Amino acid sequence: MSMDPGGCRLSGGGGSDNHYGSDGSRGGMITLEDLESFSEDQLSDSGSGSLEEDGQAMEEDESNRMFHYWQDAARGHQVEVPRDMAEPIYQLTTNNEGAHERESVPFTLISRKEKCGEVLYEKRHYEKAYWACTTVNEETYEQSICYGFMKLMRYICQQNSTGSYLGLTIPILTVVRMDALHQTMSRAVTVAYHLPTYLQAQPPCPNDTDIVVEEWAATVVYTRAFTGPTNEETILHQMNTMVEILGSPQMPLNDSFIVAGYTNPAATNRQNEIWFIERP
CATH class of the missing domain: 3.20.80.10 (Regulatory factor, effector binding domain)
Known part of the structure; x- marks a missing residue:
């Protein structure tokens, strides 16, 4: 074609009749670079317990933070982000380390x-x-x-x-x-x-x-x-x-x-x- x-x-x-450095604004559309706008400080919390438990908790926390960020950004365009988007959002973030990787x-x-x-x-x-x-x-x-x-x-x-x-x-x-x-x-x-x-x-x-x-x-x-x-x-x-x-x-x-x-x-x-x- x-x-x-x-x-x-x-x-x-x-189905009905399917690009991105971010300034961190919450009013934006859902895009790839929205995922790159998080700094290490934004995406991590200090914790207690074993290293494995801390790692799992940090991963879950990062995933939740990213998902809620996308939800907030999407509402500005009357778009609802379903819960099953949490994993794709996390995947894109962890696999895309910078614009030069695309x-x-x-x-x-x-x-x-x-x-x-x-x-x-x-x-x-x-x-x-x-x-x-x-x-x-x-x-x-x-x-x-x-x-x-x-x-x-x-x-x-x-x-x-x-x-x-x-x-x-x-x-x-x-x-x-x-x-x-x-x-x-x-x-x-x-x-x-x-x-x-x-x-x-x-x-x-x-x-x-x-x-x-x-x-x-x-x-x-x-x-x-x-x-x-x-x-x-x-x-x-x-x-x-x-x-x-x-x-x-x-x-x-x-x-x-x-x-x-x-x-x-x-x-x-x-x-x-x-x-x-x-x-x-």
């Missing part, structure tokens, strides 16, 4: 357009690759990407055919669909995770039937970086800005586009990109 979201579909299951999705830069020192957009080529994706249709965009991302977290954290932790990659993509006039965003969004290089030859199967792993065809995209939150208002603004820069005759619009997330939405200078897919 291509990066066009029409091909990133659910495979069976009963693998970036590889691409080839074709061209870059600049004006007065500002990069207006880049044209990139992405090779065909396997992505795990899940499509969610909640009341708001923020709710959809939160619930979709939690599904992918479970897949990354052992709920897969290998039973192992798969590793993180950036960016996490959100595929957004538009109406015929390109004025309104569909509530159904697709959240997608690029399988790490070492798993591309044989991607693990998800335990969750709402997640499908598919091969996306090689694709050329036009990308433009932007900072700040990713809600419906800002995304539509960025889409319209990209349209103006590219010009409709040069870049016929598809009925969808992609938001690529690199940093926690709660961060002051959140790093994002908007992607337009080049038609064949």
Whole structure:
């Protein structure tokens, strides 16, 4: 398939029509770097008893702290974090020691357009690759990407055919669909995770039937970086800005586009990109 979201579909299951240094804010969306925002002091308590007992108690305490932190962050977007997310949250935290540990999705830069020192957009080529994706249709965009991302977290954290932790990659993509006039965003969004290089030859199967792993065809995209939150208002603004820069005759619009997330939405200078897919 291509990066066009029409091909990133659910495979069976009963699901609805699936990037991140944090500033520690509690008002943020559920993201990978929220998990990295904890310091050793925040995540550990002194205790008494045997070393084994202290270790177990500390692990349980850390897991509970992380889980409650996620609950607090999610409530800001009317999202409830179920109790079964405690283990995936802990897995991501203990396995992800820093941003340098995450693998970036590889691409080839074709061209870059600049004006007065500002990069207006880049044209990139992405090779065909396997992505795990899940499509969610909640009341708001923020709710959809939160619930979709939690599904992918479970897949990354052992709920897969290998039973192992798969590793993180950036960016996490959100595929957004538009109406015929390109004025309104569909509530159904697709959240997608690029399988790490070492798993591309044989991607693990998800335990969750709402997640499908598919091969996306090689694709050329036009990308433009932007900072700040990713809600419906800002995304539509960025889409319209990209349209103006590219010009409709040069870049016929598809009925969808992609938001690529690199940093926690709660961060002051959140790093994002908007992607337009080049038609064949």
